[in-house]
Amino acid sequence: MSLSSAGSVCCGEIKFSLSKSLNTKNDIMTNNQRSKSKTYGDTLIQQFRSLRDKDELCDFQVSADGRIFKVHKAMLAATSDYFRVMFSGTMAESKQDMIDLKGVSAEGLFHIIEFIYSGEIALTLLNLQEVVHTASHLQVMSALDLCSSYIKSLLTFENAKDFLSIANTYSLYEVLKHWHNLILSNFYDFAKTKLFVELDSSDLIDYISDDKLRTSSENKLFKILDIWFRSNPSSIASGVALRVLNHIRFGLMTELELSTVQESEVIKRCVGSIQNVLKGFKFHTDCRKGHPVIDESCIIRHSRPALILVHYGSSHQPFQITSYDPRTEQFYSLFSDLNGSRDCRINVIDNFTYICSIVDFGGGTLMSSTFRFDPRHLVGQDLPPMRKLRLDFALVADKECLYVFGGSNEQYAILDSVECFNVKTNTWSDLPPLPSAVHSLAAEVYGDKIYLSGGVSSHDRQATNTFISYSPGSRKYDSMRGMFYARRVHEMVAFKGKMYVFGGIPRRGVPLHGQIPIEYYDFETNQWNMLSSTLSGRSIGHYIVFENEILSLGHEHQNAKENEIWVYNPDCDSWKNYAKAPQRANLTSAICCQMQVNFDDEKVVKKVF
Numbered sequence: 001m002s003l004s005s006a007g008s009v010c011c012g013e014i015k016f017s018l019s020k021s022l023n024t025k026n027d028i029m030t031n032n033q034r035s036k037s038k039t040y041g042d043t044l045i046q047q048f049r050s051l052r053d054k055d056e057l058c059d060f061q062v063s064a065d066g067r068i069f070k071v072h073k074a075m076l077a078a079t080s081d082y083f084r085v086m087f088s089g090t091m092a093e094s095k096q097d098m099i100d101l102k103g104v105s106a107e108g109l110f111h112i113i114e115f116i117y118s119g120e121i122a123l124t125l126l127n128l129q130e131v132v133h134t135a136s137h138l139q140v141m142s143a144l145d146l147c148s149s150y151i152k153s154l155l156t157f158e159n160a161k162d163f164l165s166i167a168n169t170y171s172l173y174e175v176l177k178h179w180h181n182l183i184l185s186n187f188y189d190f191a192k193t194k195l196f197v198e199l200d201s202s203d204l205i206d207y208i209s210d211d212k213l214r215t216s217s218e219n220k221l222f223k224i225l226d227i228w229f230r231s232n233p234s235s236i237a238s239g240v241a242l243r244v245l246n247h248i249r250f251g252l253m254t255e256l257e258l259s260t261v262q263e264s265e266v267i268k269r270c271v272g273s274i275q276n277v278l279k280g281f282k283f284h285t286d287c288r289k290g291h292p293v294i295d296e297s298c299i300i301r302h303s304r305p306a307l308i309l310v311h312y313g314s315s316h317q318p319f320q321i322t323s324y325d326p327r328t329e330q331f332y333s334l335f336s337d338l339n340g341s342r343d344c345r346i347n348v349i350d351n352f353t354y355i356c357s358i359v360d361f362g363g364g365t366l367m368s369s370t371f372r373f374d375p376r377h378l379v380g381q382d383l384p385p386m387r388k389l390r391l392d393f394a395l396v397a398d399k400e401c402l403y404v405f406g407g408s409n410e411q412y413a414i415l416d417s418v419e420c421f422n423v424k425t426n427t428w429s430d431l432p433p434l435p436s437a438v439h440s441l442a443a444e445v446y447g448d449k450i451y452l453s454g455g456v457s458s459h460d461r462q463a464t465n466t467f468i469s470y471s472p473g474s475r476k477y478d479s480m481r482g483m484f485y486a487r488r489v490h491e492m493v494a495f496k497g498k499m500y501v502f503g504g505i506p507r508r509g510v511p512l513h514g515q516i517p518i519e520y521y522d523f524e525t526n527q528w529n530m531l532s533s534t535l536s537g538r539s540i541g542h543y544i545v546f547e548n549e550i551l552s553l554g555h556e557h558q559n560a561k562e563n564e565i566w567v568y569n570p571d572c573d574s575w576k577n578y579a580k581a582p583q584r585a586n587l588t589s590a591i592c593c594q595m596q597v598n599f600d601d602e603k604v605v606k607k608v609f
Helices: 003-030 040-053 073-079 081-088 106-116 128-138 141-154 160-169 173-185 201-208 218-231 234-238 240-245 255-262 265-269 274-289
Strands: 060-064 067-071 098-100 306-311 319-325 330-337 341-349 352-360 366-374 379-383 394-398 401-405 418-422 427-431 442-446 449-453 467-471 476-479 491-495 498-502 515-522 527-535 542-546 549-553 564-569 574-580 590-595
Touching: 060 073, 060 106, 067 073, 067 106, 073 081, 073 106, 081 128, 106 128, 106 141, 128 141, 128 160, 141 160, 141 173, 160 173, 173 201, 201 218, 201 240, 218 234, 218 240, 218 255, 218 265, 234 240, 240 265, 255 274, 306 352, 330 379, 341 394, 341 401, 341 590, 352 401, 394 442, 394 449, 442 491, 442 498, 449 491, 491 542, 542 590, 549 590
Parallel strands: 060 098
Antiparallel strands: 060 067, 306 319, 306 590, 319 330, 341 352, 352 366, 366 379, 394 401, 401 418, 418 427, 442 449, 449 467, 467 476, 491 498, 498 515, 515 527, 542 549, 549 564, 564 574
């Protein structure tokens, strides 16, 4: 090797080393991350406490009732809004090294300073008032939070007066909120106390008008209020009783209960209250005729939406409507019928579940069915069926109407017809047909339009990737940018400004290795985007937006079983298990929606599934 060549090699080595060094430095800079000590905060407090115990670097003194405490200004300013304003402002105290606090006791000040230097308070019933007063005066909010937690842990109907006096005096809103929820959750027990009959009418109305009030029946609630009326006899003549009764939900009572209530002394003596009872009767009458007017008198008491599963039924299993209570992690049977259904499609209007389906009466006889379920009284009612018998159709609800799109008939002819059911008039009517005949399509409402995607076209009987919108106002269709994948037997969910498409079966011959991607349409960008894959050709599930999450019913995720419900998170494109259904919940077995259900209702709690 020549010297020159050796030199070039050496230079090459030097260049490589420098380049590698620079790359390493760049990697360190680009991969910079902040690390946080888990013990730093506790250690810092311990060190400040140690300094105070040793009387080191203390630069301020506070006193009360002649008792002096040496402290650090920085600690006071960091934990007390009172001292922070004092030290950072133009007040005379900001230039002093001591202050004598008026209006607080030495005992209270001692506990607050101990809290500032430890994060702990030794609370007892004897010192609680002084500690709360001092913490409030000095605006040490963290100490007030601890006091609130202490009060909440001890608060009962028996000892409430003293605790509530403190909470009201010092505006401990968390305590007052806890007290309110305690009454809502245990109203029957509360009604047995003296506090109940001493309630101000406005507070009583506040409780009984709350949707979260836990009661087993509205009739029982009415009887409990009779106790309050008897203890406050002037309320009837003054009109207060009528204002209270206006918040009883008479539409939730049965007709038999309404007949009994109508003859009660309170209703007879309270002028105008009979109108509330008659409104309850009218709800039942209107239900038999059609769709009733919904107001406060017939809204179900509930704390959160309920997940409803409609199980189609079969020759060996009944048609079932069940609901899941996340508090008890149990399903409750709400309704059962021996007639099994197929091709069920459901939607909710005014907390009534409308079910359009095909009922098999045996011997090959199929009939269209429209059925309405009322969770207020756990009853069902047959309504006029669709004008055409349809299989594999799409159903959505918008305002007071159900819309049925496409499908196929008994001879497997693909339909382009569209029908609308007005729940107010109880009638079906025809709408302009689809741009082309299609079955096994998906439909979803977003904004003021109905969106339709995919399905099997009548042209070649293959899955399509079409995406169109329908305006109920103008009754016009508009074609939009199509999906990436043609699919049928899929579902759409509108969620956070996007239209998600899940599952389905692609066109024959598409090499997806048994999977089909989730994709979503972004209304702002007018673009489709692809996410991860879901199972295809094995079991396709149903989807619903529930409590700001997307639930999957059926074997859609690769780890799910057919009797499981899973949650899909679009933000991180991930899945997790939610609950186990009481039966198989795949495409041909069940479908889901959300409604209001009172799981404390005596009619519901007896029916654990």
